[in-house]
Amino acid sequence: MSFKPGERVACVNDCFDEVVEKIYAALPKEGTVYTIREVFPGRMEFVGGNPADSVDAVLLRELKNPKDPRHVYGRELGFAAWRFRRLEELTDVQKERYGLGQEAEAEETNTAYVGSYNDV
Secondary structure, eight states: OOOOTTOEEEEOOOOOOHHHHHHOSOOOOTTOEEEEEEEEEEEOGGGTOOTTOEEEEEEETTOOOOBOTTOTTOOBOOEEGGGEEEGGGSOHHHHHHHTOHHHHHHHHTTOOOOOOGGGO
């Protein structure tokens, strides 16, 4: 799954290993919408994967984390791209579950969701 910087995505999996929870300052929450800041080749090493195993990773504008202690150039710790879906790729059930129905549709058409008095 390849994202581009600036794309809006929703987190669809926020189940993280204990070691990840300890080293990250901020983790994404399922159902929350984020903006892709950067995409890069990542690895599954922190959760018991082989250091050579590669996975698409993303950084999010809304979350900042410490530098990866195992990265030669000190890249910020990122998240596996499979944890996210583009808003237009969410199913109607996911949109309803995450409360993104009207907001996601507005995002897809680049219009603002204003809501109604019932939303207050």
